[in-house]
Amino acid sequence: MNGGEHSQGTVAGPTLQLAGSEPTLFDRIGEEALRRVLWQFYARVMDDPDLAPVFRRRIGPFPGAGWPLHIARLEGFWRAVTHGPSAYRGQPGPAHQGLGICSAQFDRWLALWEETLQGQLPPAEAGDLLQLARRMRVTLERFALAPAPQGTGRPANLRRSGLVARSFASL
Numbered sequence: 624m625n626g627g628e629h630s631q632g633t634v635a636g637p638t639l640q641l642a643g644s645e646p647t648l649f650d651r652i653g654e655e656a657l658r659r660v661l662w663q664f665y666a667r668v669m670d671d672p673d674l675a676p677v678f679r680r681r682i683g684p685f686p687g688a689g690w691p692l693h694i695a696r697l698e699g700f701w702r703a704v705t706h707g708p709s710a711y712r713g714q715p716g717p718a719h720q721g722l723g724i725c726s727a728q729f730d731r732w733l734a735l736w737e738e739t740l741q742g743q744l745p746p747a748e749a750g751d752l753l754q755l756a757r758r759m760r761v762t763l764e765r766f767a768l769a770p771a772p773q774g775t776g777r778p779a780n781l782r783r784s785g786l787v788a789r790s791f792a793s794l
């Protein structure tokens with residue numbers, strides 16, 4: 624009969640989920656909310672006397688200088704670890720070497736992350752993003768605290784760890 628005309632009436636929008644597939648954490652949070660979380664988080668970081676100097680030295684005065692690029696890079700990272708579309712190909716571990724970061728600064732970073740998430744996202748998504756950061760902290764802190772042997776710029780035991788973000792999140 625003439626069913627073809629009607630069967631084409633279903634519009635496949637960008638948020639359509641395939642039958643049976645679970646939405647990813649990225650789907651649940653949404654692109655705009657993720658971006659908002661990141662800008663708000665780094666605004667808090669840059670108000671913090673213990674964290675701000677590290678970022679100011681590396682990225683410049685917030686929110687100008689290198690910040691738009693840095694946030695775009697972080698957005699790529701968080702999109703990857705929440706299983707969203709991402710072109711991020713960085714190495715978060717080595718990026719934290721030689722910055723002079725200590726454990727107390729990781730504690731503070733996570734406390735601000737938690738505060739931001741709780742203010743911006745529903746409890747389930749806030750909890751999932753907090754959990755991801757707490758897990759990644761273990762590896763990042765190992766890189767941040769390890770002394771880099773001369774000439775290599777990287778700690779010997781971590782030199783070959785070319786971690787991509789997706790596998791990084793499951794460590």
Ligand code: HEM
Binds near residue numbers: 681722
């Ligand atoms: C679990 C906690 C943390 C997570 C998940 C995290 C994540 C990241 C990621 C994904 C990047 C980008 C890496 C790249 O360039 O591809 C980055 C860069 C950076 N992070 Fe963190 N970070 C954490 C803790 C910290 C702490 C505690 C500090 C300092 C007090 C810090 C300072 C920096 C700086 C300065 C950069 C820029 C490095 C550069 O481009 O030269 N991070 N971080």
